[in-house]
Amino acid sequence: MGSWQFPDGECYCGDSPDGSVFSRKSTLVPNWTLDPAWNGDPATTPGWLTNDSHDGNGGVRFNGGFSSTRDDKGTQSTADDVDRPVLRTGDSMTFTAWAKLDTITNADQGVVTQGPFILMYRGWDHRWGLTMFQPNGSGGFVGIESNSDxxxxxxxWVHLAGVFNAATGDIQLYVNGVRQAYAGHGAYGDTTPASLLIGNKSTNPLWTFHGTIDDVHVYQGVLNDREIANSYAGI
Incomplete structure (x- = not known):
């Protein structure tokens, strides 16, 4: 469905819901483009491109400031800051990404997010996690979760994969190609128009990733154990 392999941040999104399948750039929010030629000062910027990556081809680094990348038109114009979802979050889907954590914090740190489906570092127990948020019937939300062993x-560098199976209601986290013991059950997803975010779990600056993310892939469907193991192995 879609992949972002830095440094260029380009995506081919085969069947994205809004029909814009080519050049779905991942643009740094709030106001820096993911430009391989960028030579600003990382100390004053919440995110930047880096040669540090799991595959030697570059990644995107976040310092925990108010930043994320999102799949908009790839410009710095605020007129283009509209939601353009890549996945239908009420249907089965899979996220995969490589992540390297810089800092252990007590706040959540988002790795890949679209709407209610979040692949992240969990601040309260310091583990990798996968959450599907859904209405609880009384005006709030409940999180269906899977976490790392x-x-x-x-x-x-850690390879993370999160799977939501709409047919069974299960969500499952994988770490380095291995299915983790604790899975979530009873999830049904929720269709939203939200854009895909890399490096945050929402627009809240408290939940930005502290570290480097690389080689993000999203799929409209369930990847099985073998396919996720192959993703980890680079096959």
Missing amino acids: TASVTGE
Whole structure:
């Protein structure tokens, strides 16, 4: 369905709901473009391109400031800051990404998000997690969750995959190609028009990723154990 392999931030999104399948750039929010030639000061910028990546081809680095990348038109014009969803979040879907955490915090840090479906570092237990938020029937929301078997560590590249199976209502997290023991059940998804975010779980600056993200792929459907293991192995 879609992939973002930095440094260029380009995406081919085969069947995105709004029909704009080519050049779905991932643009740094609020006001920096993901430009391979950018030579500003990383110390004063919430996100920037970096040669540090799991595959040697570059990644995108976030310092925990108010930033994320989103699949808009790839310009810095605020007129283009409208929601353009890549996936139908009420249907089965899969996220995969490589992430390297810089800082253990007590706040959540989003890796890949679209609407109610969030692949992230969980601040309250310091583990990798996958959450599907859905209405609880009384005006609020409940999170259906899957989490990693062990705590997250800093300075190591980790392959994360999150799967939502709309037919069974299950959500499942994989770490480095391995299915994690704790899965979520009873999820049904929720169709929203929200854009795909990389490096945050919403527009809240408290939930920005602290570290580097690379090689993001999203799929409209369920990847099985073998396919996720192959994604981790680069096959």
